[in-house]
Amino acid sequence: MSQKEGGDRISGLVIEAIDLRKAYSLGKLQVEAVRGVNLKISFGDFVALTGPSGSGKSTLLNLMGALDRPTTGIMLIGGADISEARRDKLVEMRRRIGFVFQSFNLVPRLSARENVELGMNIAGINRNARRTRAEELLMLVGLEDRADHKPNELSGGQQQRVAIARALANDPQLLLMDEPTGNLDSGSTQSIMALVEQLNRNNHLTIIVVTHDWNIAMGADRVVCMLDGVVEKELFNR
Numbered sequence: 001m002s003q004k005e006g007g008d009r010i011s012g013l014v015i016e017a018i019d020l021r022k023a024y025s026l027g028k029l030q031v032e033a034v035r036g037v038n039l040k041i042s043f044g045d046f047v048a049l050t051g052p053s054g055s056g057k058s059t060l061l062n063l064m065g066a067l068d069r070p071t072t073g074i075m076l077i078g079g080a081d082i083s084e085a086r087r088d089k090l091v092e093m094r095r096r097i098g099f100v101f102q103s104f105n106l107v108p109r110l111s112a113r114e115n116v117e118l119g120m121n122i123a124g125i126n127r128n129a130r131r132t133r134a135e136e137l138l139m140l141v142g143l144e145d146r147a148d149h150k151p152n153e154l155s156g157g158q159q160q161r162v163a164i165a166r167a168l169a170n171d172p173q174l175l176l177m178d179e180p181t182g183n184l185d186s187g188s189t190q191s192i193m194a195l196v197e198q199l200n201r202n203n204h205l206t207i208i209v210v211t212h213d214w215n216i217a218m219g220a221d222r223v224v225c226m227l228d229g230v231v232e233k234e235l236f237n238r
């Protein structure tokens with residue numbers, strides 16, 4: 001059964017952080033990467049997360065993706081608190097979220113299609129269905145004619161499209177991106193962001209994108225500005 005048929009979708013308020021804190025200890029030194037964040041993100045939002053290097057953007061994004069647990073505070077994802085959740089529950093939550101990073105993280109020896117298939121929760125999906133789904137996703141990101149190419153036979157922008165297709169493989173409602181265009185030239189950046197906007201508008205994905213690029217931030221509905229581990233201010237574009 002596909003995720004689509006499976007129900008149990010995240011809806012309404014996708015994410016709510018309440019006095020969220022995350023500290024890392026490095027020997028005797030405590031680094032408070034996130035120091036009391038309150039944030040609500042609703043279904044269908046397109047949010048840009050900006051701020052200087054070290055302000056806690058990636059730490060916050062990782063908490064929002066159940067990749068990490070908070071030190072204190074509450075992080076609700078689709079109504080479930082990750083600080084309370086057991087490890088297997090976290091794994092299950094992550095499966096319903098798409099992740100895209102600055103480094104595309106594709107498997108070099110696999111084709112674009114195989115890389116996308118790798119993102120699928122394969123339980124109950126047969127080989128043909130996986131292949132068909134991967135081809136549909138490559139079409140969605142405009143790469144149907146590159147399905148058999150290996151990553152090193154693709155441009156940076158194309159590799160990131162494959163990574164986005166892979167992130168969509170389990171039909172998530174939430175897509176988290178950490179500097180997705182950090183390694184791309186301005187042309188590829190524009191086309192990746194046009195794709196992301198399309199996923200938000202047409203495919204109704206909730207999107208949170210960490211970016212230093214003000215042009216990208218201005219394309220989002222909301223811009224959350226971080227400073228020293230807290231939300232300094234928020235701007236609304238629409």
Ligand SMILES: Nc1ncnc2c1ncn2[C@@H]1O[C@H](COP(=O)(O)OP(=O)(O)OP(=O)(O)O)[C@@H](O)[C@H]1O
Binds near residue numbers: 052057
């Ligand atoms: N695993 C870790 N162990 C210790 N300290 C960490 C760890 N991860 C992040 N930090 C610290 O937490 C703070 C916030 O880091 P984070 O990566 O969230 O910043 P960022 O806003 O994403 O920065 P950048 O724009 O450079 O990616 C920094 O001071 C960083 O040194």
Ligand SMILES: [Mg+2]
Binds near residue numbers: 058178
């Ligand atoms: Mg970061």
